[in-house]
Amino acid sequence: GESVGLHLPTLSVQEGDNSIINCAYSNSASDYFIWYKQESGKGPQFIIDIRSNMDKRQGQRVTVLLNKTVKHLSLQIAATQPGDSAVYFCAERGRDDKIIFGKGTRLHILP
Amino acid sequence: NAGVMQNPRHLVRRRGQEARLRCSPMKGHSHVYWYRQLPEEGLKFMVYLQKENIIDESGMPKERFSAEFPKEGPSILRIQQVVRGDSAAYFCASFPTRGDEKLFFGSGTQLSVL
Numbered sequence: 207g208e209s210v211g212l213h214l215p216t217l218s219v220q221e222g223d224n225s226i227i228n229c230a231y232s233n234s235a236s237d238y239f240i241w242y243k244q245e246s247g248k249g250p251q252f253i254i255d256i257r258s259n260m261d262k263r264q265g266q267r268v269t270v271l272l273n274k275t276v277k278h279l280s281l282q283i284a285a286t287q288p289g290d291s292a293v294y295f296c297a298e299r300g301r302d303d304k305i306i307f308g309k310g311t312r313l314h315i316l317p
Numbered sequence: 318n319a320g321v322m323q324n325p326r327h328l329v330r331r332r333g334q335e336a337r338l339r340c341s342p343m344k345g346h347s348h349v350y351w352y353r354q355l356p357e358e359g360l361k362f363m364v365y366l367q368k369e370n371i372i373d374e375s376g377m378p379k380e381r382f383s384a385e386f387p388k389e390g391p392s393i394l395r396i397q398q399v400v401r402g403d404s405a406a407y408f409c410a411s412f413p414t415r416g417d418e419k420l421f422f423g424s425g426t427q428l429s430v431l
Contacts, residue, residue: 238418249321249408249422250360295359299418304373305350309359 218314225283227311229296234277238299241270241281243292244310250295253281283313291315319344321411322391323423330399331431338394338426342411349392350420351377351384354406363407366392399430 219225231239237258242250256263256270256279263270269282279296293310300306322341330336342349347368352360362376366386377384381399386392396403406427410420 240419242422249323249410249424250420252419252421255419302373303415304362304365304375305418305420306362307352307360 215309216312216314218316219286220316221286221288223286225281225286225290225313227281227283227294227296227313229279229281229308231277231279231296231298233298233300234274235301236298238305239270239272239279240297240299240305241268241279242295242297242307243290244295245292253294286313286315288315288317321346321409321421321423323407323409323426325426326424327427327429329429329431332400333398336396336399336403336428336430338396338407338409338428339391340394340409340411340423341391342409343413343421346411346413346421348372348412348414349386350410351392351394352408352410354408354425360408363394396428399428401430404428404430 240255241253243253244250254265254268254270256272261272267284271280283290293312295307295310297305297307321343324339349366351363353363354360364377364384365373368386369388381397383395406425408422408425410422412418412420
């Protein structure tokens with residue numbers, strides 16, 4: 207099966223609050239990790255990536271944290287907006303260069 | 318710069334027919350992945366192609382499924398003798414070179430088998 211998994215299938219967050227989406231991976235040889243956002247009826251859209259030689263990377267309103275010790279990846283979204291409603295996937299590139307995806311977390315924004 | 322183009326957007330086939338899904342990568346991209354997605358699930362890796370080469374097809378069933386990425390033209394995912402279980406969304410993603418694996422996805426083809 208896939209080696210990338212997620213802790214929560216659904217996350218509900220108040221508009222304006224920060225969102226944290228978590229991801230566990232099992233392949234310690236993975237060297238590249240990516241977060242994607244998928245809106246209903248669309249293809250996944252790249253959000254942010256991080257290589258295994260880093261533990262933190264920031265983008266616009268998003269931050270990815272990588273903890274290689276516990277094989278954990280998280281995506282933080284600051285000041286969550288209604289447009290952030292989507293399914294979020296983490297993905298990893300393993301030793302064989304394949305990029306594999308986890309099952310996803312649905313982010314639901316409460317008004 | 319056009320993104321990854323997939324067509325058709327929706328494809329309906331009866332059991333036993335063939336399905337052909339096309340993917341034109343972004344300009345300058347010579348690597349393509351195909352993924353399959355069932356409702357409320359993640360993307361399952363099927364095949365990784367470079368122009369004129371199959372790099373990894375370990376996620377693709379050995380029978381009925383084939384993929385190609387010719388020197389000219391789009392990448393094709395072909396499913397022969399479709400069955401109801403083949404119904405899914407099929408996504409194609411491309412990237413330019415190894416070492417720059419930021420995947421750009423198409424909008425997918427929704428295959429429905431009657």
